[in-house]
Amino acid sequence: xxxxxxxxxxxxxxxxxxxxxxxxxxxxxxxxxxxxxxxxxxxxxxxxxxxxxxxxxxxxxxxxxxxxxxxxxxxxxxxxxxxxxxxxxxxxxxxxxxxxxxxxxxxxxxxxxxxxxxxxxxxxxxxxxxxxxxxxxxxxxxxxxxxxxxxxxxxxxxxxxxxxxxxxxxxxxxxxxxxxxxxxxxxxxxxxxxxxxxxxxxxxxxxxxxxxxxxxxxxxxxxxxxxxxxxxxxxxxxxxxxxxxxxxxxxxxxxxxxxxxxxxxxxxxxxxxxxxxxxxxxxxxxxxxxxxxxxxxx
Amino acid sequence: xxxxxxxxxxxxxxxxxxxxxxxxxxxxxxxxxxxxxxxxxxxxxxxxxxxxxxxxxxxxxxxxxxxxxxxxxxxxxxxxxxxxxxxxxxxxxxxxxxxxxxxxxxxxxxxxxxxxxxxxxxxxxxxxxxxxxxxxxxxxxxxxxxxxxxxxxxxxxxxxxxxxxxxxxxxxxxxxxxxxxxxxxxxxxxxxxxxxxxxxxxxxxxxxxxxxxxxxxxxxxxxxxxxxxxxxxxxxxxxxxxxxxxxxxxxxxxxxxxxxxxxxxxxxxxxxxxxxxxxxxxxxxxxxxxxxxxxxxxxxxxxxxxxxxxxxxxxxxxxxxxxxxxxxxxxxxxx
Amino acid sequence: xxxxxxxxxxxxxxxxxxxxxxxxxxxxxxxxxxxxxxxxxxxxxxxxxxxxxxxxxxxxxxxxxxxxxxxxxxxxxxxxxxxxxxxxxxxxxxxxxxxxxxxxxxxxxxxxxxxxxxxxxxxxxxxxxxxxxxxxxxxxxxxxxxxxxxxxxxxxxxxxxxxxxxxxxxxxxxxxxxxxxxxxxxxxxxxxxxxxxxxxxxxxxxxxxxxxxxxxxxxxxxxxxxxxxxxxxxxxxxxxxxxxxxxxxxxxxxxxxxxxxxxxxxxxxxxxxxxxxxxxxxxxxxxxxxxxxxxxxxxxxxxxxx
Numbered sequence: 046x047x048x049x050x051x052x053x054x055x056x057x058x059x060x061x062x063x064x065x066x067x068x069x070x071x072x073x074x075x076x077x078x079x080x081x082x083x084x085x086x087x088x089x090x091x092x093x094x095x096x097x098x099x100x101x102x103x104x105x106x107x108x109x110x111x112x113x114x115x116x117x118x119x120x121x122x123x124x125x126x127x128x129x130x131x132x133x134x135x136x137x138x139x140x141x142x143x144x145x146x147x148x149x150x151x152x153x154x155x156x157x158x159x160x161x162x163x164x165x166x167x168x169x170x171x172x173x174x175x176x177x178x179x180x181x182x183x184x185x186x187x188x189x190x191x192x193x194x195x196x197x198x199x200x201x202x203x204x205x206x207x208x209x210x211x212x213x214x215x216x217x218x219x220x221x222x223x224x225x226x227x228x229x230x231x232x233x234x235x236x237x238x239x240x241x242x243x244x245x246x247x248x249x250x251x252x253x254x255x256x257x258x259x260x261x262x263x264x265x266x267x268x269x270x271x272x273x274x275x276x277x278x279x280x281x282x283x284x285x286x287x288x289x290x291x292x293x294x295x296x297x298x299x300x301x302x303x304x305x306x307x308x309x310x311x312x313x314x315x316x317x318x319x320x321x322x323x324x325x326x327x328x329x330x331x332x333x334x335x336x337x338x339x340x341x342x343x
Numbered sequence: 344x345x346x347x348x349x350x351x352x353x354x355x356x357x358x359x360x361x362x363x364x365x366x367x368x369x370x371x372x373x374x375x376x377x378x379x380x381x382x383x384x385x386x387x388x389x390x391x392x393x394x395x396x397x398x399x400x401x402x403x404x405x406x407x408x409x410x411x412x413x414x415x416x417x418x419x420x421x422x423x424x425x426x427x428x429x430x431x432x433x434x435x436x437x438x439x440x441x442x443x444x445x446x447x448x449x450x451x452x453x454x455x456x457x458x459x460x461x462x463x464x465x466x467x468x469x470x471x472x473x474x475x476x477x478x479x480x481x482x483x484x485x486x487x488x489x490x491x492x493x494x495x496x497x498x499x500x501x502x503x504x505x506x507x508x509x510x511x512x513x514x515x516x517x518x519x520x521x522x523x524x525x526x527x528x529x530x531x532x533x534x535x536x537x538x539x540x541x542x543x544x545x546x547x548x549x550x551x552x553x554x555x556x557x558x559x560x561x562x563x564x565x566x567x568x569x570x571x572x573x574x575x576x577x578x579x580x581x582x583x584x585x586x587x588x589x590x591x592x593x594x595x596x597x598x599x600x601x602x603x604x605x606x607x608x609x610x611x612x613x614x615x616x617x618x619x620x621x622x623x624x625x626x627x628x629x630x631x632x633x634x635x636x637x638x639x640x641x642x643x644x645x646x647x648x649x650x651x652x653x654x655x656x657x658x659x660x661x662x663x664x665x666x667x668x669x670x671x672x673x674x675x676x677x678x
Numbered sequence: 679x680x681x682x683x684x685x686x687x688x689x690x691x692x693x694x695x696x697x698x699x700x701x702x703x704x705x706x707x708x709x710x711x712x713x714x715x716x717x718x719x720x721x722x723x724x725x726x727x728x729x730x731x732x733x734x735x736x737x738x739x740x741x742x743x744x745x746x747x748x749x750x751x752x753x754x755x756x757x758x759x760x761x762x763x764x765x766x767x768x769x770x771x772x773x774x775x776x777x778x779x780x781x782x783x784x785x786x787x788x789x790x791x792x793x794x795x796x797x798x799x800x801x802x803x804x805x806x807x808x809x810x811x812x813x814x815x816x817x818x819x820x821x822x823x824x825x826x827x828x829x830x831x832x833x834x835x836x837x838x839x840x841x842x843x844x845x846x847x848x849x850x851x852x853x854x855x856x857x858x859x860x861x862x863x864x865x866x867x868x869x870x871x872x873x874x875x876x877x878x879x880x881x882x883x884x885x886x887x888x889x890x891x892x893x894x895x896x897x898x899x900x901x902x903x904x905x906x907x908x909x910x911x912x913x914x915x916x917x918x919x920x921x922x923x924x925x926x927x928x929x930x931x932x933x934x935x936x937x938x939x940x941x942x943x944x945x946x947x948x949x950x951x952x953x954x955x956x957x958x959x960x961x962x963x964x965x966x967x968x969x970x971x972x973x974x975x976x977x978x979x980x981x982x983x984x
Contacts, residue, residue, distance in 0.1 A: 184966065193943065314823040318818050
């Protein structure tokens, strides 16, 4: 994917997007996921209502025919071992997944960008300390760090978002610092300096906007990573606790019913993969669009 | 000129290159002969197709390019009929090459000596220890001080000039019959440039190597070659010996080139740049490729490409000024 | 070269200290761990007694220094659940994790590099686009899902491999594949782009003009040059492999550090969490140092300058 500057200026984001079918499909899939997350409540089946009469039903397009069935709506993707409708659970799980990853990315971005700006602009000892911490955290697996923190503060929706946010800021800090160091050399910063703009003003008005592309690209790629991490933590029982449905949690349940119910394992995984794949593709597209080759070299 | 003396002969060579906008000829019907032991300069602005021409002779075109017609004879052998494998044997062994960028022309991960010895081992079947002796000799020949230790040094440890000397040693290693030097001095600064040219000239005399010297710089060309071929738009404009080029240029393009270069006598005067730009490959004009920028262009020039005309002093020139309609002129007359 | 290694050693030491400190801070600032291990009915006096038994009644700074000196002596204390030495528990499980991580690494490298190089050499063909697509999918599949699919396919549907356990080489197959897929996909991508980068270098043209054989150019020159970014990638991705091993070990019942970490995190067993985290970090640092030395061996520019 090569996107030239002129193309970008002439056609705008969507003009460029329609020329890249793969990225376009990725955008559509992500949009569908967001719609599913927002309107998950309106799905006619309930995600939490148990019905042992209809446990482990395979995917079907026919509504339950026996008397006393909980739902008159067909179990399109089947049911789990407690007879809960898988479609409804997955829709709700998508909401959890997107919410947690979105907020953790926002936290990571705020922390990381601030520290990166400070580190790059002030330099010296401050820079050294921050960068040592970044290096240290980068040499530890994300999941391991998150597990250690969850061990301390316990699982839960907000805790998971916090944990992921406060462990995921390092790439932002590293990238933004690099950008600041590069931009600082430009003469317009020197000019702003020489006419007496304050440091904070220069940072926020002149340097930050220059780094927006790289931040956005990294935010996208980090979001994919956060979704995987949340799913992993929930899968291990260290994330969002039951009965709230999560993609990782549903897959953990699937382990118990391997022999009887393939659908519980296949559908949540496929959806997880489709969302992550789309986000990664969008990240690559944004990187080309903003022409920031350094971003995302994690 | 008897046939035996001619080492390299190119006949009606046409090389096509594919771009996003279609297929275009980068080399457009080039003819020339090069005698053994002589040095021929190919001069042209960037984009004139001179590098494509030398790569076509080497058989090292990029994947988007291919030779569509014509022949290349080396010692009477048609290189275009060779298989890939046979061509590989010619390359390096019979045709040595010197490229422009001395820094990136060596693999950064191997020593200078190792890379020169590589082709000796491959083409001449020398053992490691034999190759080492030969390479050190060669390094000395090309004027590299302390050749034994340079053998074990890496490309990034040498200066640009030294690297270019090593590159010349590499090209000379399997004793090729002809050396193609593509802008060998362009990336060097002026004093080093002069030294490298001196070295090439000496080597050519001592070893009686034939040289095809590609450059955009008439001054550099003048130092080293016997004959010059001026290329524009993938076609030969003029083919003449070096004295005639400077004192008796025929083609309007050659004349314009000469006026555009600084000399001692032009000091204080304004240099005369050639109006306009070299047309891109995709926008080459019909007829004579130079006509849009030519001060002496006539209507005819834009319609039909002029045939090659042989003047006195065996100057070959492709220009309607020298070719009159009543003379019988084929499309591409033989020399 | 020795100076280079020394400097890396000091850097790694600093990193370890920071990691250990971060873990300490997180565990101590996030509430009173004693409440979680003591029974809910314990009286204040019982709690105080427990606190002093674990040294938790002292100020934070004192505890931090004590903790650092203990970690420096590899004293992590006893597990809160099993009352075993945390260090012993971790060391006992280290070999299993090493075996799994290295087999995944080897598999990803010996499969990923040739595919990546092939894709680059056949750029624009269907081989290339297939490789790119598969590597993109491979990077988007969560490790635990791959593990589940493999167990389902080869443990349940076509039962030819043991779906869980430890001991025989057959037990190693499914965990290794699950763990290596993400890394493999990354290696394919990096190898492809680094090979393309090398192919565009003028020296490849020079090598061709020398007329030496294509195999020699490919293996001696292109492969070696292209492998440098791959090493960087390996060094960066190792932490994801180890992170993935936590999941893979849990799914396959593989008795390694990862499984131990997940279990002890679940049971709030801090000494074991700290010890496991410490050894995981240590392992990653040692690994990246070894890679750095490899780097020096491959690239003379690193070796001679530093």
